[in-house]
Amino acid sequence: MHDFETRPCIGVDFLGTDFFQYAISGLTIGAIYAMVAIGYNAIYSVTEIINFAQGEFVMLGGLFAVFFAGTLRLPLYAAFLCAVVLTGCIGLAMDRLIIERARDTSVLSLIIITLALSIILKGGAMLWWGKDPYSLPPFSAGGPIRIAGAVIQPQALWIIGICALIIVGLTLFFRKSIYGQAMLACANNAGAARLAGIPVGHMVLLSFILSALIGAAAGVIITPVSMMEYDRGALLGLKGFGAAALGGLGQFFGALVAGVILGLAESFCAGYLSSGYKDAVALVVLLLALFLKPEGLFGSGEAARLKKY
Amino acid sequence: MIMAASQSNGPILRLECLEKRFGGVAALQGIDYEVPGGVIQGVIGPNGAGKTTLFNCISGMIEPSKGRISFEGYRIEGLAPHKIARFGVSRTFQHVALFKKMTVLENVMLGRHPRTRRGFLAAGFRLPGMRAEEEHIRKKAFEYLDFVRLAHLAGLDAGTLPLGKQKMLEIARALATEPRLILLDEPAGGLNMRETEELGDLIQEIKKLCVTVLLVEHDMNLIMDISDRILVLDFGKVLASGTPAEIKENSAVVEAYLGMESGGILM
Amino acid sequence: MGKKNWLILLGTAVFICSFPMLVMKIKAVSHYVDVMVFAGIFTLVCIGLSLLMGYAGQISLAQAAFFGIGAYTSGILTTKFGIDPWIAMPAGMILCGLVAWMIGVPALRLRGHYLAMATLGFGVIVNIVLAEEVNWTGGPSGMADIPTLRIAGYKITSEIAWYYLVWGIVFCALIFCLHMLHSRVGRALRAIHEEEKAAECMGVPTSRYKVRVFMLGAMLAAIAGSLYAHYVTCINPSSFSLMWSIRFMLMAMVGGMHSLWGALVGAVLMTFVGNEWLGMFAEFEILVYGSILLVVALFLPGGIVSLASMIARRRQKRASALEDAGP
Numbered sequence: 001m002h003d004f005e006t007r008p009c010i011g012v013d014f015l016g017t018d019f020f021q022y023a024i025s026g027l028t029i030g031a032i033y034a035m036v037a038i039g040y041n042a043i044y045s046v047t048e049i050i051n052f053a054q055g056e057f058v059m060l061g062g063l064f065a066v067f068f069a070g071t072l073r074l075p076l077y078a079a080f081l082c083a084v085v086l087t088g089c090i091g092l093a094m095d096r097l098i099i100e101r102a103r104d105t106s107v108l109s110l111i112i113i114t115l116a117l118s119i120i121l122k123g124g125a126m127l128w129w130g131k132d133p134y135s136l137p138p139f140s141a142g143g144p145i146r147i148a149g150a151v152i153q154p155q156a157l158w159i160i161g162i163c164a165l166i167i168v169g170l171t172l173f174f175r176k177s178i179y180g181q182a183m184l185a186c187a188n189n190a191g192a193a194r195l196a197g198i199p200v201g202h203m204v205l206l207s208f209i210l211s212a213l214i215g216a217a218a219g220v221i222i223t224p225v226s227m228m229e230y231d232r233g234a235l236l237g238l239k240g241f242g243a244a245a246l247g248g249l250g251q252f253f254g255a256l257v258a259g260v261i262l263g264l265a266e267s268f269c270a271g272y273l274s275s276g277y278k279d280a281v282a283l284v285v286l287l288l289a290l291f292l293k294p295e296g297l298f299g300s301g302e303a304a305r306l307k308k309y
Numbered sequence: 310m311i312m313a314a315s316q317s318n319g320p321i322l323r324l325e326c327l328e329k330r331f332g333g334v335a336a337l338q339g340i341d342y343e344v345p346g347g348v349i350q351g352v353i354g355p356n357g358a359g360k361t362t363l364f365n366c367i368s369g370m371i372e373p374s375k376g377r378i379s380f381e382g383y384r385i386e387g388l389a390p391h392k393i394a395r396f397g398v399s400r401t402f403q404h405v406a407l408f409k410k411m412t413v414l415e416n417v418m419l420g421r422h423p424r425t426r427r428g429f430l431a432a433g434f435r436l437p438g439m440r441a442e443e444e445h446i447r448k449k450a451f452e453y454l455d456f457v458r459l460a461h462l463a464g465l466d467a468g469t470l471p472l473g474k475q476k477m478l479e480i481a482r483a484l485a486t487e488p489r490l491i492l493l494d495e496p497a498g499g500l501n502m503r504e505t506e507e508l509g510d511l512i513q514e515i516k517k518l519c520v521t522v523l524l525v526e527h528d529m530n531l532i533m534d535i536s537d538r539i540l541v542l543d544f545g546k547v548l549a550s551g552t553p554a555e556i557k558e559n560s561a562v563v564e565a566y567l568g569m570e571s572g573g574i575l576m
Numbered sequence: 577m578g579k580k581n582w583l584i585l586l587g588t589a590v591f592i593c594s595f596p597m598l599v600m601k602i603k604a605v606s607h608y609v610d611v612m613v614f615a616g617i618f619t620l621v622c623i624g625l626s627l628l629m630g631y632a633g634q635i636s637l638a639q640a641a642f643f644g645i646g647a648y649t650s651g652i653l654t655t656k657f658g659i660d661p662w663i664a665m666p667a668g669m670i671l672c673g674l675v676a677w678m679i680g681v682p683a684l685r686l687r688g689h690y691l692a693m694a695t696l697g698f699g700v701i702v703n704i705v706l707a708e709e710v711n712w713t714g715g716p717s718g719m720a721d722i723p724t725l726r727i728a729g730y731k732i733t734s735e736i737a738w739y740y741l742v743w744g745i746v747f748c749a750l751i752f753c754l755h756m757l758h759s760r761v762g763r764a765l766r767a768i769h770e771e772e773k774a775a776e777c778m779g780v781p782t783s784r785y786k787v788r789v790f791m792l793g794a795m796l797a798a799i800a801g802s803l804y805a806h807y808v809t810c811i812n813p814s815s816f817s818l819m820w821s822i823r824f825m826l827m828a829m830v831g832g833m834h835s836l837w838g839a840l841v842g843a844v845l846m847t848f849v850g851n852e853w854l855g856m857f858a859e860f861e862i863l864v865y866g867s868i869l870l871v872v873a874l875f876l877p878g879g880i881v882s883l884a885s886m887i888a889r890r891r892q893k894r895a896s897a898l899e900d901a902g903p
Contacts, residue, residue, distance in 0.1 A: 050689040102874060107688035108633050109873050112829065116869035119822060123863030234818060238700060241693055276708040283697040283704075290694050291682035368777050394779035406774035408767050418760075419767050423779025425760055429788050432759035433752040439759065446760065486779055 017149035022271040023264065028156040028225070030263020031163035032058075033282070035218040036240025037247060037255035038170065039211040045187035045250040046207040047103070049110050053094070053118035054215055055237020056125075060087045061216025062228030063125060066134040076139060084216040090121070091212025095205045103204075118233065125230040133227040136220070155224045162221050166214060167256060174252075183207060187250065235279060239266075242286030248296025258297060261285075319382060321346040321490055321521045322367070327376035327386075329362050329545075336362040337373070338545040344538075346489075349512060349522045351536030351553075353529075355565065358542040360525045361403065364492050367523075368400045369393040380490065395423045399488035401479045403495045409468030413459060413478055416467050417450040420485025450485060457481040457511065473504040480511065490521045497528045509535050533557070541565075581754050584837060585747075592743050596736055608848075609735045613807060615847040616742035620800035622828045622839035623749055624793020629825075629833040631765040632786040633772075634688055637821045638679075638695035641702035642672045642794040644816025646801025648706060648713055651722045651811055656712075661725050665802040669795045676794035680787035691790075699821050706813040718812025725806045738807055745803070746840075749796055753836055765789065769834075819862075823850070826865055829872050832879025841880050 036058060043051045064086050068079035094117060102113050138155040145152045174180035185193040186203040194200050219228060243262045247254025262282050270278035289296065320343035327340040337359045344350045352360050365371040367378055369390035378386040385393050399420075408416050427442050454460040457477040462470065467478060476496050483491055493512070497505045509531055515522055526532045532539065533553045541548040541562050549559045556562055599608045621639050628634050649668035653659040659667075679698055683691040707716050714720075725732045725741070732738055756762055767775035768782050776782045805811050823846070831842020850861070872879065 050693070052692075098870070098874070105877070106633065108629060108635060109877055111635055111689055111692050112825070112873040113870060115822065115825075116866050116873055119862060119866030120870065121866075123860070123866050126862060127859060235700070238693075238697060242697070245693070274708075277704065280701050280704045283701045286697045287679075287694060287701075290686075290690055290697075294682075294686050294690060370773060370777070389781070389783075390773075390776040391779050391781045394777055400777055402774060406771045408770045408774070410770060411763070411766060415763055419763050419775070419780070420778050422760065422764055427760055429756060429761055429792070432761045433756040435755050443759065482778065 018271060020148055021150040022267045024150060024152050024156060026264035026267030027260060028159050028263070029222075029266065030260040031160050032218050032222050032236070032259075033240050033243040033262050034256045034259025035163055035166065035214050036236060037243035037259050038167075038252060039215045039218075040241055040244040041250050041252055041255050042207045042211040042214070044244075046183055046190075047099075047204050049099070049114065050241070051208075051211065052111065052114040052237065053121060053233075054211065054240060055233035055235070056118045056121040057087055057091065057212045057215030057233075058219035058222075058236050058240075059125060059228060059230065059233035060090060060121065061219030062136070062223040062232075063129055063134060063219075063230070064216070065136055065220040065223060066129075066228065069136055070134070076137065079136075080217075080220050083220050084213050087216035087219075088209050088213045091208040091210075092205065094212075095208040099204070099208065100201065118237070122230060122233060129230055131230060133229040134223070135227045136223040138224040139221075153225065155221070159221045159225070162217065166217060170214075170252065179203075179206060238286070239279075239282040242282045242289065244296075245286055245294070246289040246296055248299025251296060251298040254296055254298035320344055321381055322523070323377075323379040324363075325377040325379070327363075327366065327378065328374045329359075329366060329371065330374045336545050337366070340376070340542075340545075340547055342540060342547060342550065344490075344521060344523065346521050347516065347519055348537040349516050349524060349535055351532040351539040352523060352525045352542065353527075353532055353539060354542035354548070357544075359545040360542055361494065362545075363542070364400060364494055364523070364525065367393075368398060368492060391423070394486055394488075397487070397489040398492070399483040399486045399490075400492035401476070401483050401494055401496060403498065405472070405475045405479055407467045407475055407479055407482070409466065411467055412463065413465050413467050413470070414447070414450055414454065414463040416478055417453050417481050417485045418446050420453070420482040421446045421449055423486050453481040453485045456484065456514070472499050473501070476500065476508070477511070480515075484515070484520070488520060490523065491515065492523045492525075494525050495527065496524070497526055497531050505531055578758060581758075585750065585754070588837075588840070589747060592747075593740075596739055600736075609739050611847060611851050612844070613735065613738050613742050614851070615844040616739070616746045617800045617804050617807070618824065618827060618847055619746050619840050619843040620749055620803075621797045621824050622831070622843045623753060623836060624789075624796045625824055625828040626831070626833050626836060626839040627753065627765075627789050628786075628793050629828060630835065630838075631769045632684070632789050633769060634684065634786065634790070635692040635825065636695045636790065636793060637692060637818065637825065638699040638702075639793065639797050639824045640816045640818070640820035641695075641699040642676070642797035643801040643804070643820070643824075644702060644706060644813070645672050645675070646798030647805040647811050647816070648719075648801075649798070650802040650805045651719050652712060654723055654806075655719060655721060661723065661802070661806055665799060668798045668802050672794040672798035673791045676791040677787060680790040681783075684786040684790065685783050695821075696818070699818055703813055703817055706816065713813070716813060718810060720810035722805050722809045722811070724809065742803055742807075745799065749799075750836060750840070753792075757836070761785070822869075823865065826869050828879075829869060829877075830879055832881030834878055835881045838879045838881040845880070 036054060039054050039057065040051065043049055061083050064083035065079045068074045068082045069076055074082065098113060098117060102110060138153070139158045140154050142154055145154060174184055182193070182198045183203050183206060185196065185198055186200050190200050239262065243259040244255055246262065247256070247258030262285055265285060266278050266281045269281045322344040324340050324342045327337055328335065329337040340363070352363065354360055362371065366373045366386065369385070369388050369392070372387045376386065377384060380396055380398055383396065385396060385398070408419065411419070425442055425446060427439050430436070431439055451460055451463070454463060457480060459474060459477055459481065462474070467475065470478060480493070480496065497508055500508060505528060512522055512524065512535055524532065524536065536553055538551065539553055539556045540550045541556060543565050548565060549556060549562050595612065596609050600606050621643055625636060625639055628636055646668040649671055650661060650664045653664035653667060654661050679694055683694040706713050732741060757765065764775065764780045764785060767778070767780060768785060772782055827842040827846045828839055829842065830846060831840065832838025876883065
């Protein structure tokens, strides 16, 4: 007979293999939220615009990859690249055609404009792909891996790995590349950056493209795990914003930490409490973050409050 | 037009160790000053000296990083602007912040807001007392318009007025809140000589109403003419303070300020 | 209330009163009465939104959630507890007012996009709760058999009776809001809209007023929700989704967010567009809505009502120019 651990009264194997299982899936989805959050931060830090269409970038990345891999039968890595690039082009078009025209309007108008863009992208996706969910084959073949009694899909490792790669890439970009540093300068003080000769308009465009690329990458890597459909963008975007707000708008490291926290919270809630309410977890965290600490875990109170006026 | 008399005998405004930093920049560094009630207090200094920051701290638009602001003995630093207005501090703005799509009269009527009460429900249901209050607001507003001699333009949209009259309107609006301290932020900016003279007369009239005036200005003639006391700021610190005569003689002031002042002639 | 507004109110009232009589005669459009009942209900939702956007400069994406809370409160209280519908309705109103206060106080101290995101998140949470709590709400399939309203013992069942009831309530709401806008509070709201910092320095408690406007909008949406529940008698969570919040915002924007009449115009127009003229293009609905929203936001942010006042002003200018030209 085995020695069982004493179970707490909720009758759940609290620190057993379930915990590890939920932790891994939480980390996986947390990586996605972190990537979406970074997309928000990229645009927000340069322009102070919240791009309500961020979630649609994720959705488009996944569905474009399905198109390239499924319909055009390209190899997966090519489909990945094409999908990401194509979504990047959409981000470019969004900035050049619409946002540029509207940058001097009120905060209210900008919110409505990005909201309208998100609806247009969703509507377009529905027309092209219909309402069905689509899937991609996992990046590497082979069955689930067993570690410490938990079952891990190899795709989960791909997700965490690619996310880490992107984080490293971005960090290098902002520290070493002249474009990255120019973007940071705009984020800090657009007026001064302009005087220093930095083309702020180009930096805004770059931020939109970057944000679209990252979002699309997130969409491609999550599709093999949880499929992708035309209306997934809204919820993903909202949860990603929750991570961005929790971490502090504009704080890249904060986005990463907050994304992981959110993913873990959601996973544990789904596992231990109720799977029906799991979507609500991230949203409740979003509301709590906005109300209790609007500057986020890593943001500065001054910035959030100064902007009050 | 009776203004409420000042409550205390001490200084109407006291600044203690007032500091304000924006990131690495110190806009105000340790200001200690007292303004007695009933005077016209001029505030001068080169651009960037911290005058606007000072006004923004007093009126509540910014929270100081350190230090205390006391109005009639009550601590007001960090309070919301509308509460400070209710206490009796009002202001005008360097770039006229009128409600341009509202009429001249409505702008001044808005100034009565902190002294009136009827809220959402009373307004929506047209409860008794609403009409009487509205009439009272309107009557009072006309008094203030008379004071600045704009009553004949009451029905015009505020945005259609020429700059000189807009500045007067802004002062009328600020006076309508029945302040005991009024902050005037470069009221003479953009005015010609005649208008500036009229402004000077108006400010003297305000002083007669027992309202203390804090006046930031670049027009040296105006400031030296009407101020009872002058505070000189430079780099966020108090450079000098005293009567206009004393300030004119002060070599530090002359050195720091005179060279940069354009259009002002010290006599 | 200004003379202009009284005239518009009177004109609109006359039109609304006579509309059924004009339309019932023609078979092809006799169902327009039913469409107008919905248009009236949606107008109630949009009035609050218009005030919030036009005067507080903020967006709420939770109007559908408040609409839903009002509907489900009425539904639950009347079907599960047998409470009189006319008591359940204010209960829903008070609940929504409370919730709006709890969300608004923290969110309205911050910048524009905070409330937008907070209401977005709140709206989705409400939708999830409505779908999950099967015991209370009937889950995704919703609840049915909601009793219709009674006045003085008479059941209100015919479309025409509902039409006059709903539009009667709409006019009461419009009169309340018009009175409010032409008062000290209304002046303060207009001041907040134009120069918020100056308004605050003149003693206007801007955050508090923004919260009150948000609460007003939520309570009106609750009333609309109750009416909706009793009219259609069966409700399910899909009528209170994010897409509906966006639809309401579209109505307010198209009509004109700086004007109460804009809420009315937008709600009526978009209800007809959605019900009648988009019927066969259902797949395009989302795309069309998004495009209209984009075009309006970019080129006509003041909506249809601003177009009307632009034309009126141009005519005035031309008239005074002719006068100045003189003999």
